[in-house]
Amino acid sequence: MEKKNVVIHDKITIGISACCMGSPVRYNNKGWDMLATLGREKQDFMWCPVCPETMSGLGVPRDPIHLSGGDGLMVLSGEAKIKNRRGRDVTEEVLLGCGSCMETLKRANATAYIYMDGSPTCGVYRTSLKKQKRGNPPGIFGAMLLDEEMFLIPATDVQSPIKWWDWRRRLLAFHWFRSLPLENKDDLYKAWYVLKFLCQEIDDTFARDLGRKLADLPKNVEEDTMKSIRKEILETLRKPSTVKKITHSLWKNYSYYRKTKGQEVEGINSPDFRRNVTTIAKELLLMERTAFEEEVFFATSPVIYRDKRRMPKVEAYDAEMDEEIENTLKGILPEEE
Ligand code: SF4
Structure with missing residues:
Protein backbone atom coordinates (compact mmCIF):
# COMPACT_ATOMS: atom_id res chain seq x y z
CA MET A 1 0.00 0.00 0.00
CA GLU A 2 1.36 3.44 -0.91
CA LYS A 3 2.24 5.56 2.09
CA LYS A 4 0.82 9.03 1.54
CA ASN A 5 -0.63 11.86 3.59
CA VAL A 6 -4.35 12.45 3.14
CA VAL A 7 -4.94 15.98 1.83
CA ILE A 8 -8.29 17.62 2.53
CA HIS A 9 -9.41 20.77 0.74
CA ASP A 10 -12.63 21.63 2.59
CA LYS A 11 -12.29 24.03 5.48
CA ILE A 12 -13.25 22.57 8.84
CA THR A 13 -15.80 24.61 10.78
CA ILE A 14 -14.81 25.25 14.38
CA GLY A 15 -17.27 26.65 16.90
CA ILE A 16 -15.76 28.92 19.51
CA SER A 17 -16.87 30.68 22.69
CA ALA A 18 -17.40 34.17 21.25
CA CYS A 19 -15.56 35.83 24.16
CA CYS A 20 -12.40 33.94 23.06
CA MET A 21 -12.63 35.41 19.58
CA GLY A 22 -12.54 38.99 20.80
CA SER A 23 -16.26 39.67 21.32
CA PRO A 24 -16.81 41.64 24.56
CA VAL A 25 -19.70 39.38 25.61
CA ARG A 26 -18.57 38.26 29.06
CA TYR A 27 -20.69 39.30 32.04
CA ASN A 28 -18.27 42.21 32.61
CA ASN A 29 -18.31 43.34 28.96
CA LYS A 30 -14.88 41.86 28.24
CA GLY A 31 -13.46 39.33 25.78
CA TRP A 32 -10.06 38.19 24.48
CA ASP A 33 -8.87 37.53 20.95
CA MET A 34 -7.26 34.17 21.56
CA LEU A 35 -6.99 33.41 17.83
CA ALA A 36 -4.62 36.33 17.16
CA THR A 37 -1.65 34.00 17.71
CA LEU A 38 -2.69 31.83 14.75
CA GLY A 39 -1.78 34.53 12.21
CA ARG A 40 -2.61 33.55 8.65
CA GLU A 41 -3.44 30.00 9.67
CA LYS A 42 -6.73 31.36 10.98
CA GLN A 43 -7.89 31.45 7.35
CA ASP A 44 -7.55 27.68 7.07
CA PHE A 45 -10.71 27.22 9.14
CA MET A 46 -14.29 28.49 9.13
CA TRP A 47 -15.18 29.98 12.52
CA CYS A 48 -18.54 29.90 14.20
CA PRO A 49 -18.54 32.06 17.37
CA VAL A 50 -21.45 31.60 19.78
CA CYS A 51 -22.22 32.90 23.26
CA PRO A 52 -24.89 30.85 25.08
CA GLU A 53 -25.29 33.39 27.91
CA THR A 54 -25.84 36.27 25.50
CA MET A 55 -28.27 34.12 23.49
CA SER A 56 -30.14 33.54 26.75
CA GLY A 57 -31.11 37.20 26.61
CA LEU A 58 -29.29 38.03 29.85
CA GLY A 59 -27.52 40.96 28.16
CA VAL A 60 -24.07 42.53 28.47
CA PRO A 61 -23.03 43.52 31.08
CA ARG A 62 -24.98 41.10 33.33
CA ASP A 63 -24.78 39.57 36.77
CA PRO A 64 -22.40 36.59 36.78
CA ILE A 65 -24.14 33.23 37.00
CA HIS A 66 -23.26 29.99 38.81
CA LEU A 67 -24.36 26.37 38.98
CA SER A 68 -26.44 25.63 42.04
CA GLY A 69 -26.94 22.12 43.42
CA GLY A 70 -24.96 20.17 40.79
CA ASP A 71 -23.06 20.26 37.50
CA GLY A 72 -24.20 21.11 33.98
CA LEU A 73 -25.38 17.54 33.35
CA MET A 74 -27.65 17.79 36.38
CA VAL A 75 -29.01 21.11 35.10
CA LEU A 76 -29.88 19.35 31.83
CA SER A 77 -31.66 16.57 33.72
CA GLY A 78 -33.53 19.05 35.92
CA GLU A 79 -31.71 18.15 39.15
CA ALA A 80 -29.74 21.42 39.51
CA LYS A 81 -30.29 25.09 38.75
CA ILE A 82 -28.45 28.14 37.44
CA LYS A 83 -28.64 31.28 39.52
CA ASN A 84 -27.25 34.77 39.13
CA ARG A 85 -25.37 36.71 41.80
CA ARG A 86 -28.61 38.09 43.19
CA GLY A 87 -30.02 34.58 43.60
CA ARG A 88 -32.45 34.82 40.68
CA ASP A 89 -33.13 31.47 38.97
CA VAL A 90 -32.09 31.87 35.30
CA THR A 91 -32.09 28.16 34.41
CA GLU A 92 -34.78 28.40 31.76
CA GLU A 93 -33.17 31.32 29.92
CA VAL A 94 -29.70 29.75 29.93
CA LEU A 95 -31.02 26.40 28.69
CA LEU A 96 -32.75 28.19 25.80
CA GLY A 97 -29.53 30.10 24.99
CA CYS A 98 -27.46 26.89 25.07
CA GLY A 99 -30.01 25.08 22.88
CA SER A 100 -30.01 27.80 20.30
CA CYS A 101 -26.18 27.92 20.17
CA MET A 102 -26.05 24.15 19.72
CA GLU A 103 -28.53 24.43 16.84
CA THR A 104 -26.28 27.08 15.28
CA LEU A 105 -23.22 24.81 15.57
CA LYS A 106 -25.14 21.95 13.98
CA ARG A 107 -26.37 24.18 11.15
CA ALA A 108 -22.78 25.25 10.56
CA ASN A 109 -21.71 21.58 10.61
CA ALA A 110 -19.05 22.31 13.21
CA THR A 111 -16.65 19.43 13.94
CA ALA A 112 -14.88 21.06 16.86
CA TYR A 113 -15.39 23.67 19.56
CA ILE A 114 -12.85 25.91 21.28
CA TYR A 115 -14.20 26.44 24.77
CA MET A 116 -13.55 28.92 27.52
CA ASP A 117 -12.70 26.73 30.48
CA GLY A 118 -13.69 28.09 33.89
CA SER A 119 -17.09 29.32 32.69
CA PRO A 120 -20.21 27.82 34.34
CA THR A 121 -21.67 27.70 30.83
CA CYS A 122 -18.90 26.94 28.29
CA GLY A 123 -16.48 25.25 30.73
CA VAL A 124 -15.79 21.54 30.20
CA TYR A 125 -13.30 20.57 32.91
CA ARG A 126 -13.66 23.64 35.16
CA THR A 127 -16.55 25.95 35.86
CA SER A 128 -14.66 28.35 38.11
CA LEU A 129 -11.89 30.78 37.23
CA LYS A 130 -10.68 30.98 40.81
CA LYS A 131 -7.22 29.48 41.26
CA GLN A 132 -7.22 25.84 42.48
CA LYS A 133 -11.02 25.59 42.15
CA ARG A 134 -12.59 23.38 39.51
CA GLY A 135 -16.14 24.34 40.35
CA ASN A 136 -18.78 21.87 39.19
CA PRO A 137 -17.71 20.70 35.72
CA PRO A 138 -18.94 20.38 33.09
CA GLY A 139 -20.83 23.63 32.54
CA ILE A 140 -24.26 23.54 30.91
CA PHE A 141 -23.09 24.12 27.35
CA GLY A 142 -19.96 22.06 28.12
CA ALA A 143 -22.24 19.13 28.98
CA MET A 144 -24.07 19.53 25.65
CA LEU A 145 -20.77 19.63 23.75
CA LEU A 146 -19.63 16.42 25.44
CA ASP A 147 -22.94 14.79 24.61
CA GLU A 148 -22.56 15.71 20.93
CA GLU A 149 -19.07 14.12 20.94
CA MET A 150 -17.47 17.26 19.54
CA PHE A 151 -13.71 17.61 19.26
CA LEU A 152 -13.10 19.92 22.22
CA ILE A 153 -10.12 22.29 22.41
CA PRO A 154 -9.42 24.48 25.47
CA ALA A 155 -8.94 28.10 24.33
CA THR A 156 -5.73 28.55 26.33
CA ASP A 157 -4.02 25.79 24.31
CA VAL A 158 -4.42 27.82 21.11
CA GLN A 159 -1.85 30.25 22.57
CA SER A 160 0.91 27.62 22.73
S1 SF4 B 1 -17.68 31.71 28.30
FE1 SF4 B 1 -19.35 31.20 26.90
S2 SF4 B 1 -21.18 32.03 27.85
FE2 SF4 B 1 -19.43 32.99 28.86
S3 SF4 B 1 -19.12 34.89 27.74
FE3 SF4 B 1 -17.80 33.36 26.82
S4 SF4 B 1 -19.04 32.56 25.15
FE4 SF4 B 1 -20.43 33.61 26.50
Missing part, protein backbone atom coordinates in the same frame (compact mmCIF):
# COMPACT_ATOMS: atom_id res chain seq x y z
CA PRO A 161 2.58 26.84 19.35
CA ILE A 162 3.22 23.19 20.18
CA LYS A 163 -0.13 22.51 21.86
CA TRP A 164 -1.96 24.10 18.95
CA TRP A 165 0.10 22.04 16.48
CA ASP A 166 -0.92 18.92 18.41
CA TRP A 167 -4.60 19.88 18.51
CA ARG A 168 -4.63 20.86 14.81
CA ARG A 169 -3.10 17.62 13.49
CA ARG A 170 -5.48 15.49 15.62
CA LEU A 171 -8.45 17.61 14.60
CA LEU A 172 -7.69 17.14 10.88
CA ALA A 173 -7.35 13.38 11.40
CA PHE A 174 -10.56 13.31 13.49
CA HIS A 175 -12.53 15.31 10.91
CA TRP A 176 -11.39 13.12 8.01
CA PHE A 177 -12.00 9.83 9.79
CA ARG A 178 -15.34 10.82 11.31
CA SER A 179 -17.03 11.06 7.92
CA LEU A 180 -14.95 8.53 6.01
CA PRO A 181 -17.22 5.86 4.45
CA LEU A 182 -16.37 2.48 5.99
CA GLU A 183 -18.13 -0.22 4.09
CA ASN A 184 -15.91 -3.22 4.68
CA LYS A 185 -12.82 -4.52 6.41
CA ASP A 186 -10.55 -3.19 3.67
CA ASP A 187 -11.78 0.37 4.19
CA LEU A 188 -11.06 0.03 7.90
CA TYR A 189 -7.57 -1.39 7.31
CA LYS A 190 -6.73 1.43 4.89
CA ALA A 191 -7.89 4.08 7.37
CA TRP A 192 -5.96 2.42 10.22
CA TYR A 193 -2.87 2.37 8.04
CA VAL A 194 -3.11 6.19 7.81
CA LEU A 195 -3.89 6.78 11.51
CA LYS A 196 -1.89 4.03 13.20
CA PHE A 197 1.32 5.94 13.88
CA LEU A 198 -0.50 8.93 15.38
CA CYS A 199 -2.68 6.67 17.57
CA GLN A 200 0.43 4.77 18.70
CA GLU A 201 1.99 8.05 19.78
CA ILE A 202 -1.11 9.07 21.74
CA ASP A 203 -1.84 5.71 23.35
CA ASP A 204 0.44 2.82 22.53
CA THR A 205 -1.55 0.22 24.50
CA PHE A 206 -4.77 1.16 22.70
CA ALA A 207 -3.04 0.99 19.30
CA ARG A 208 -1.56 -2.45 20.00
CA ASP A 209 -4.91 -3.82 21.25
CA LEU A 210 -6.74 -2.42 18.28
CA GLY A 211 -4.13 -3.83 15.89
CA ARG A 212 -4.81 -7.30 17.36
CA LYS A 213 -8.58 -6.75 17.20
CA LEU A 214 -8.36 -5.74 13.53
CA ALA A 215 -6.24 -8.77 12.69
CA ASP A 216 -8.91 -11.05 14.20
CA LEU A 217 -11.87 -9.50 12.39
CA PRO A 218 -13.97 -11.87 10.27
CA LYS A 219 -14.25 -11.33 6.52
CA ASN A 220 -17.62 -9.62 6.84
CA VAL A 221 -17.57 -7.09 9.66
CA GLU A 222 -20.89 -6.25 11.35
CA GLU A 223 -21.98 -2.61 11.11
CA ASP A 224 -22.04 -2.29 14.91
CA THR A 225 -18.44 -3.51 15.19
CA MET A 226 -17.38 -1.00 12.55
CA LYS A 227 -19.17 1.78 14.45
CA SER A 228 -17.61 0.85 17.76
CA ILE A 229 -14.08 0.70 16.27
CA ARG A 230 -14.61 4.10 14.65
CA LYS A 231 -15.76 5.48 18.01
CA GLU A 232 -12.70 4.11 19.81
CA ILE A 233 -10.33 5.65 17.26
CA LEU A 234 -12.12 9.02 17.42
CA GLU A 235 -11.91 8.92 21.24
CA THR A 236 -8.17 8.39 21.01
CA LEU A 237 -7.71 11.23 18.52
CA ARG A 238 -9.39 13.57 21.04
CA LYS A 239 -6.60 12.99 23.57
CA PRO A 240 -3.62 15.36 23.67
CA SER A 241 -0.09 14.03 23.26
CA THR A 242 2.97 15.24 25.20
CA VAL A 243 6.03 17.23 24.15
CA LYS A 244 8.24 14.20 24.83
CA LYS A 245 6.15 11.90 22.65
CA ILE A 246 5.85 14.52 19.90
CA THR A 247 9.64 15.05 19.84
CA HIS A 248 10.24 11.30 19.52
CA SER A 249 7.68 10.99 16.73
CA LEU A 250 9.28 13.88 14.87
CA TRP A 251 12.63 12.15 15.02
CA LYS A 252 11.18 8.79 13.88
CA ASN A 253 9.45 10.49 10.96
CA TYR A 254 12.58 12.41 10.08
CA SER A 255 14.60 9.18 10.14
CA TYR A 256 12.06 7.64 7.77
CA TYR A 257 12.34 10.69 5.51
CA ARG A 258 16.16 10.50 5.47
CA LYS A 259 16.03 6.81 4.62
CA THR A 260 13.46 7.29 1.86
CA LYS A 261 14.96 10.39 0.24
CA GLY A 262 18.61 9.91 1.17
CA GLN A 263 18.88 13.56 2.20
CA GLU A 264 18.85 15.65 5.35
CA VAL A 265 16.69 18.59 6.42
CA GLU A 266 18.66 21.34 8.09
CA GLY A 267 17.20 22.34 11.43
CA ILE A 268 15.62 19.06 12.61
CA ASN A 269 17.14 17.99 15.93
CA SER A 270 17.30 14.68 17.77
CA PRO A 271 15.16 14.15 20.91
CA ASP A 272 18.28 14.50 23.12
CA PHE A 273 19.03 17.99 21.85
CA ARG A 274 17.73 20.48 24.43
CA ARG A 275 15.55 23.23 22.93
CA ASN A 276 12.38 25.09 23.84
CA VAL A 277 8.89 24.12 22.67
CA THR A 278 8.77 27.00 20.19
CA THR A 279 11.81 25.58 18.39
CA ILE A 280 10.20 22.12 18.37
CA ALA A 281 7.03 23.63 16.86
CA LYS A 282 9.18 25.26 14.16
CA GLU A 283 10.82 21.92 13.39
CA LEU A 284 7.43 20.21 13.15
CA LEU A 285 6.16 22.78 10.67
CA LEU A 286 9.37 22.49 8.65
CA MET A 287 9.18 18.69 8.55
CA GLU A 288 5.46 18.76 7.74
CA ARG A 289 6.07 21.10 4.85
CA THR A 290 9.15 19.28 3.55
CA ALA A 291 7.46 15.88 3.67
CA PHE A 292 4.44 17.31 1.81
CA GLU A 293 6.64 18.90 -0.88
CA GLU A 294 8.62 15.72 -1.37
CA GLU A 295 5.57 13.47 -1.16
CA VAL A 296 6.94 11.46 1.76
CA PHE A 297 4.40 10.21 4.32
CA PHE A 298 4.59 12.29 7.51
CA ALA A 299 2.80 9.81 9.73
CA THR A 300 2.67 11.91 12.87
CA SER A 301 0.48 14.43 11.06
CA PRO A 302 -1.26 12.09 8.59
CA VAL A 303 -4.05 14.39 7.39
CA ILE A 304 -3.23 17.86 6.13
CA TYR A 305 -5.29 20.74 4.81
CA ARG A 306 -4.46 22.64 1.63
CA ASP A 307 -6.72 25.24 0.07
CA LYS A 308 -7.33 24.07 -3.50
CA ARG A 309 -6.91 27.62 -4.80
CA ARG A 310 -3.57 27.77 -3.04
CA MET A 311 -2.30 24.51 -4.56
CA PRO A 312 0.18 26.26 -6.87
CA LYS A 313 1.70 25.09 -10.10
CA VAL A 314 4.97 23.26 -9.55
CA GLU A 315 7.28 26.19 -10.45
CA ALA A 316 5.50 28.61 -8.07
CA TYR A 317 5.14 26.04 -5.36
CA ASP A 318 8.39 26.50 -3.41
CA ALA A 319 8.05 30.28 -3.09
CA GLU A 320 4.45 30.02 -2.00
CA MET A 321 5.18 27.36 0.63
CA ASP A 322 8.12 29.44 1.97
CA GLU A 323 5.83 32.41 2.35
CA GLU A 324 3.17 30.26 3.99
CA ILE A 325 5.51 28.79 6.61
CA GLU A 326 7.00 32.21 7.35
CA ASN A 327 3.54 33.67 7.88
CA THR A 328 2.46 30.76 10.06
CA LEU A 329 5.55 31.13 12.21
CA LYS A 330 5.11 34.92 12.39
CA GLY A 331 1.69 34.30 13.82
CA ILE A 332 2.69 31.77 16.45
CA LEU A 333 6.13 32.91 17.55
CA PRO A 334 6.71 35.45 20.29
CA GLU A 335 8.04 38.87 19.20
CA GLU A 336 11.67 38.24 20.11
CA GLU A 337 11.80 35.21 17.79
